[in-house]
Amino acid sequence: MTTLTDTATPLLTDPAPEGGAAGAASRPLVEVENLNVWFSDAHGRRSHVVHDVSVQIHAGECVAIIGESGSGKSVTARTLIGLTGPNSHVRADTATALGRDIQTLRDTDWRSIRGKDIGFILQDALVSLDPLRTVGAEIGESLRLHGVRDRAERAARVEQLLAEVGVPEPHLVAGQRPDQLSGGLRQRALIASAIANHPSLVVADEPTTALDVTVQAQVLDLLAQRKADGTAILLISHDFSVVGRLADRVLVMQGGWIVESGTAAEVLENPQHPYTRQLLDAVPSGHTKGEYLTEEGRARAAARATTAGTSQRTAPAGVGNPAEPKDEASQVPAVLSARGLTKSYRGPDGRDRTVVRDVSFDVHAGRTLGIVGESGSGKSTTASMALGFIAPDAGTVLLDGAPWSELSLAGRRSRRREVTVVYQDPLSSFDPRWSGERILTDALDAGTAPGVFASSRARRAHRQEQSERAAQLARLVGLTPEHLAKHPLRLSGGQRQRLSIARALAPEPKVVVLDEAVSALDVSVQAQVLDLLTELQETLGTTYLFISHDLGVIHHMSDEILVMKDGVAVEHGDADRVFEQPEHHYTQALLGSLQALSTTVR
Amino acid sequence: MTAQPQSQPRIPADAGTTGGVPAAPHPAGPVQSATWRRVPVTVWIAGVFAGLLLLAAFAPGVLATHDPRAITLGSPLAAPSWEHWFGTDQSGRDLYSRIVHGTTQSLLIGLGSAAVGVGLAVVFGSWAALGGRWADAVIGRAIEVLFAFPILLLAMVFIAVYGPSVQTLILAVGLGIAPGYARMVRAQVMSVRRSGYVQAAQALGHHPGRVLAQHILPNALRPLLAVLTLGIGQSIVWASGLAFLGFGVAPPSPEWGALLEAGRPYIIEAWWLEIIPGLAVLATALTATVLGKFVESTLEGER
Amino acid sequence: MNTPPSPNAPENRPVSAWQTATTTASSRARRRPGALTAGIALAVGSALVLSACSSGTAGPQEQAALTGSATEPVQGGVLEYGHLQEPNCIFGGWIQENFTARQVLDNLVSATEDGSVVPWIATDWEVSEDQLVWTLTLRDDVHFTDGTPLDAEAVAYNFDYWMDGGNGTAAAHLGGFYDHSEVVDADTVEIHLSAPFAPFLSTLSQSYFGLQSPTALQTRTVEENCTEPIGSGPFTVKDWKRGEYIEFERNEDYDWAPENARHQGPAYLEGIRWNIVPDGTSRYGSLLAGEMDAIGEVPAVNIAEARQRYDFTQYITPGRPVVINLNTERGIFTDQAVRQALSHATDREANIESAFLGTVPFEPSGYLSQSTPGYDADAAQQYPFDLEKANELLDGAGWTGRAEDGTRIKDGQRLQVKIVYGLNTIVTPDGNTAIQNFQEQARAAGFDIELRPLTPSENFSGAYSTPDSYDGSVGYWTSPHAGILNINYRPSTEEAPNGANTTFLDNEEVFTTIQQALQAPTDAEVTATFSEAQYQLSELAPAIGLYTQTNTLAVSDRVSGLWLEPAQGGPIFHDAHFTSEEARDSSQGFSAANAENEG
């Protein structure tokens, strides 16, 4: 615990007190013994989603539940505010919150507790606040529901609350909708609405997920402040850095069970359960650079090393040190070069807004260029220009030294296969009617399918051949033929992203653009996919343009890094150099936030 | 706290994602994929009724008990009985047999109008969505005008030119329902065009024609299959409304709209002449709706 | 509708009604026996009006009113009347416009149930030897509601107005005969004809010949004359909410009712609300619910009940009944034998009995309805149901082959004919049933009849009026006399086209006979010659009779004294009155437009 708070940056205005007020509290605010939750579906089938969970939370203490999706952590949290949902069955030996037995509370009782004694914070205020109403109305509603009837008084309290959570110009913000506010401001507003009546317990379910790293730090600060003021916090998260920053005690959940628990320091620094260890290992960062994140990745690399000499296609790569051959990369010619890219859009107010300004970079063969930036920094627009989807207003993109962005649509089409892309959400990038195999054969087909007039035999032969190649590709990304036969909807998130990568590799591209390709994945799955990417680069010499908001991922993956802010490349250089000696003050601030968050687990 | 090494991925389809909306507190995910296989009773009933309708449409003789045209001057307006299940009409014709024989035309009108309407909608809706700013503007305006235009007038024009026939009604009703569907198609095509998989296909360098044929049209039009079935019911209702205003099929056709119009004066004394054909229209429209919704949800479930 | 009804000096009421009646009774000239008093005509009970008065009060009361009974009818109240169709104008050439015109305008003469006429504005008349000049003597005390006198000048003006586009139907009746009018003095006018026209007076009894104020016609806009014509009748138009109702208000000065009116002097009612209720079920329902005091056009299916519950009157329109006119100029029906065969082919009597549930008489004649003076019942009966005869005729005509569906074939041509009819404009839903029955029955003889109902626009636009557009068309034409034959069967010529000849029959013999009948000097000769014409037509078989066009009226027991006038079957409200003061006081009266629908 102490190690965590010690790493606090200047951004942290008020570090959490040592050990919190936990020890002082005589009776826990929340006491749950052997909580079990089932859901039944429309056909009466029951599924047991929470198994014998026990948790105690004292005033001024933050207890975190950490786990991946489907671990039952959110269900546990919601049960504590009586919102487990319809068709749920809850049973526990003891379940009290604020001294009341939550198993016997009726909805009317709950209503007087929720929002008053227990506050609830969800992730991303863009969807967790009613998007049609002003944040003032939302915060005011919390007050109205708990007795503040007078309109004027409410308005005053709303402004006061907004000021409390650090919102500048609260009277203006109160009149704006979530979509009109920046991510940080609206998340603050969400928190304001949850703590409006100064509840003694706040349940925060992924309160910082989907926020930019600087904003994350600010939000966690805010929660730490509440904690310091004596509020108990139940924090639900998948993110170790977040948990490490705030929690006094940590529960690790997997598949509905608590697999490990203890103080934050114990669990994060000295994990006992293999699952916890696996999770911690999977977090990418500068420290993991050039290493595999998963057991499996390491094993595969080792296996490969023994047969390295026999491989025809792989680039000569050191097993535990894949980055080694890249050192002389500056001599390697640039596959994709951007020069002075500029793009602006006409805003709804009729004014042009420049989203990318004068961005230049080179992506070298067999290497990875990482573009990092917060939302709105123009990194995705830059990716789109690199892909040739949108034409730059100024500047040019060269592919293999030849004009690319200046080509005609048809001209570019014939070379599209040389630059492929992997998206953040693979599912939406698959035609919903197609199986995995169809998706891959279609990608293999790009530009090479026999014409309409080809004989049916020729086409059959072609199809046969493509089918085999699809299977090969699938093996390459760790998918089986069974996976290929399935509809992507029935694949797991990691499998989908593997399929997406296979598709990107199918036309044997010169560059693969990865646009937030692992951002939506659970940490262990993310680790697998990152390992796959590393392995592919190692074996096939693939070139990546890697775009992400996640500094850890970027550092882990990239050889070179481009830092973008407000459409401008503020810093550009070798990855380690940028991370270790940031030149631009924005990069410094960014890394500062990261350090505030990142654990020193290793 | 006991550590339980047992790990069961609860939601295979969703496992591995944390972004976006947090997992719903109730497990809608795992069941949904299997739900569509379990067909609700209402769909069964609708299916059986649809089967009867098709039988009546293609082989009315199998279901009918009487010649639908045979008049019995002695017994007009006879109440439903064992001999005449739905009673007889003002000419002593067997109403049940007339409804059975009217199925062909009524279904034809329903299917035909829906096909014409949706067909026009597909052509013009896609054109508006894909044809650029001008096409969109022109077609958009045309749709507006059609919306603002009473269908009654259109029907009258067609009837004046081609006479009151099934084809005329199909054209008139089809044109009447087309603008609504055209807007849907346009929106649908636009959303598919912006979808990730279309961009993905473009990124692979596929020819625009191929992208259109392989991705945009199939995916944009698939939901329309359900809409088409819904349109069938609407068209029958519309067509019978036109019959009510005197723009129906020529007698002695037992088309349902014509039956309704003919039965109206007898609503008090011979309620069956009005109520039963109305129920037939309602049941058919409802059947189409139920089946359409089922198809829609099945398709969605597959996604 | 927002101006309150102005009290029109009720003291000024002239009371010379009975005198007028006596004058008429003694009048000379060419008036048929039996026309002396309407009372006799009523008592005799002609075939015209099949009256069923279950209440048993209406009939005697009417007579009592006529004979000047001591019991004074209830005064005042606004009668709610439910009517099928809305006119375009109050006065015009459409039959619906006659019904409304009859409330507002007076005619020169009034028709009686037996087809004769009695004095109204014209108290006396005389015709010259050559039958070309009619001299009409007028009442001297009549004035229009705009205050101008109804004198010879006004009558002459009206004649010219009718013939000169003021009323198309009036022109159709008299157009070929009228020459000019001459004002002799204020009370005498001479009408000069270009050819003798026996049914002249009877023609004038129709409301196409309603008299309007020349001043109003000349000084007001077409619109004003359309919606509020100025006449001298018992009512004036108070308000017209199109699509909903027309309100008529009592003419307080009225004192010149026709001789066959049930009383003289102003109407008993304060006014009438003439509600437009197109749907039959609603119309009859509104009577049942007590919203209406009387309704017209009782649906056939309700007639049996209406006879029991209400004072029910049915009027059989004289003139051409509802017939199928066969196209004698083009197509299959140019063959007389085929026309005859079709006339024999179906059991029309049973058909009509069934289709109209026995409420409307079958009309065997294709030319005149049984209520028309001069109708020949024997000539009408020439084509009884005789399938064998029909088959023989068709075999004889060469239609010997049979298609799979039983349709006859000749030289590869099917015996297939198209019959067009204006549904809901000309032919009622019940009539539609009858036509479908006819279609089905004719299949037995090998006819394949295609029915083509026409929308009003198609029907009236003439698109289906040309020889090449149909084999048969269904229609009727009201006329108080047999002279309708001249309208319907005068051959169309280049100089004088006759669109009313819908069978396109061009037969010199028939035409000549009709002309003779029109010019015959005596009633007996007129009737005999029209008989001959009917036999001739019957032989040619250009038309097939189906049923008579009827008007019906059902009156609740809250009101009494309502009757259908004999010329065209329109309702007469002048004599109507509430049966009790309670009934009157429960009526809503005028100016309740906004607070209505309480009951």
Next chain:
Amino acid sequence: MSVTTETLTTAPAQPSSPEPVRRGRPVTSTAALIGKKVLGALFVIWAAASITFLIQSLLPGDRATLLLNQQTGQVQERSAEELAPINEQFGFDDPLLVQYVTFLGGLLRGDLGISYTLYQPVTTVIGDQIVPTLVLTFTALAVAWALAIVLLLLTARRAPWVSRIFSGLESAAAALPQYWLGIILLVVFSLWLGLFPVVSGSGTAGLVLPALTLGIPLAGFLAQVMRAEFERTMDEPFVLTARARGMSDGGVRLRHVLRHSLLPGLSLTGWAVGAQFSAAVIAENVFARPGLGRVLVTAVNGRDLPVVCGVVMLVALVYVITNLIVDTAYILVDPRLKEAA
């Protein structure tokens, strides 16, 4: 029925964060936007009128004959001599283009012409009838909305059997033929129970059944499209947030979820106005109500071109205005659309 609304298409680039609080946005293009809308509306009205004019002029059959026959209640051919004065009066003999230009000229002067059959200025004819029709149409809309909203609040996302039964009822309501429903309502409530007048007229009591006749099927449609959105919104995180604030289920439905489900209902309403008019014809017929529906049917039957054009233009105008209102309502309901617009 799944009506796809394309409402939430936002601008390509997200707002960047440099200025944390954005003050009011410039209203540069409001005038241009209004101008565009008005032009579009005028186009729709002009096009509707022109199409009507063409249709009416090109239909088979002769207009003069029709007028003459209608005046006399006869069905027959007419001689050129008889028709000449009518052709002269209304200019039916002029070349079509001349007639059209005359017609347009009249429109520009605000002169809709004089009815061929009623001899009244079209403005008078329409003016007399517009109120009952608008009252009926908008009462029916109100009824439909009220029914749909109550139904949704009470039944959407409840126990499965409740939702299923009521969504079935909605489908049934949407599939109801209006005239059939009207006749049944009339027979049951007016003739049997005597609760409402048989002849509706233009009074208030007479408005109930016609409004239900038009409103119930529309309510079915509305509820169908809104239910889908309503149930989707019930799954949104902000619903959970609101519940966690201590709000009751009913409160959440009413204050949060309902507002979101209004959007598809609103767009359906915009579309439905035109169709509602055709349906009003039927209701006016069944219930003996005055109104433009009846005027239109009569005018169409009588080929009373000025009246038909006038009514069509009016319907187009009402449609256009309703859609402008709907657009505005859209923005009121979802203020985010203001920026997208």
